[in-house]
Amino acid sequence: MDARRIAGRGQGSLPWQTCVATMLGAERVSIREQRWTSMDESVREILARERAGGEVIVRGWLRTVRHSKQVSFLEVTDGSCFDGLQVVCSEACEGFEEVVRQLSTGCAVEARGELVDSPGKGQRFEVDGTRVVLVGGVGDDYPLQKKRHSFEFLRTIAHLRPRTNTIGAVLRVRDVASMAIHEFFHEHGFVQLHAPIITLSDAEGAGEMFRVSTLEPGHDPRDENGNPSFADDFFGAPTYLSVSGQLEAEIGALALSRVYTFGPTFRAENSNTSRHLAEFWMVEPEVAFCDLQGLADLAEDFLKSVFAKVLERCADDLAFFDKRIDDTVLSSMAHVIEAPFERIDYSEAVKILEASGRDFEFPVHWGVDLQSEHERYLTEEHFQKPLIVTDYPKGIKAFYMYSNDDQKTVGAMDVLVPRIGEIIGGSQREHREDVLTARLAEQELEPERYWWYLDLRRHGSVPHAGFGLGFERLIQFMTGMGNIRDVVPFPRVPGNAEF
């Protein structure tokens, strides 16, 4: 072990640097030589200690500062957990007059002191500050104040909004949910498949796509006959950002049995709603030797497992959402975890809606797709719990879905949850070559473009099924956040790709 490693705890392998702090009055002061490391004890770890005692070092940003005549209270957050750590400084603290008394919300600091039991209310521990160093000051136009901001405003300062209570909590929930998803699949023998992001076709017909091209703007590719040509383009063919990894996941499932994708997905739709993004993350498991009921079981187990883990690991963050954003967050999550999901088929759903006596904007009858208002009635009012609707009319669903024996419906399923509506959409896939070919013809799709998809049905084809989960919609449901733009760190929507 070399000398640097012996020098102190948590001091990893980064080089020495000189730290220069900018004082609030723009006076620049070289404070000391200091080593920055990546593995210091976090606020979360400090707050999780069994008991007070011993010196701690806290590095983070000031959520708020309260100055009294002889004492200053600094609330330092480092993003590791919802709560900050209160540092209490009096004249005995090194840097009290020059640093502490000048501090304001948003400053980056390093504070040292003894971890003690807090005599005040609102926190278990606090730090009896012995030394505070300003690492980075803020201008007097620092936009984050210790008051409530509108989410619309925060979106205009997406470079700073992760420092707020709400967005910080959202990002932690995102992280934990993401890990919980990977854990669930790995506990159940799934292999993660990295589906391509650049694809040739809109195989699913899932709407407008983003073109990917290296051709110069204004270049209008034509062959000698004046027909469109992409011979000069990078891939020699028109290419797009993926709208789904499903078709590739099917390839994986028909070799590895259980696979899932978890990656970015792109839609160039001009959608302007609180539930749509141009770039979002989608989870798509695909399972061989599985039918629609097996898929519904998987979807329910999956959601229950992920929700339980997030509830356990993000208790503070979720308590905050329940208190300040939506007071049904905790009860909704508990409900998802505990209650068996209701399962009905499409025909029953239509009967319930017809018998509801409701005056829907879009009238319901067998054969039409369910609208948002119908889905919400079913899950929020009629059943008041998550609901899986199966076996939709074939006329409103995609070509690749399994044709049922009744010749009228396909093996599709949607998982509906209160507040959000459709959170999961999936189906058993059509694995019979002749039926699939007929379905392509019915929908006037060119079989040549799906040659490899059809070829899969010629060689060792088996019943298989899969679903897609919009990751941001899952986070919306967990946090109660009303706008999907506030559950993704850098939202991409029509007309806005800043940050």
Added chain:
RNA sequence: UCCCCGGUAGCUCAGCUGGUAGAGCAGGCGGCUGUUAACCGCCGGGUCGUAGGUUCAAGUCCUACCCGGGGAGCCA
């Protein structure tokens, strides 16, 4: 893309039937208190989204456009 609502100080908003702008918070200064979105006093701060139009007079009325929000469609 369609329907509805909105755009006033750094932020959150008020400004009635037209008479050239206010509050709270933030910021600066001072005071005070083991504080918890601390509190009290004083001060600075706005070409009222943009461009036209009506009028003696427009933040206020009209038109167009831009931006934002809610809902719908599309979907995840």
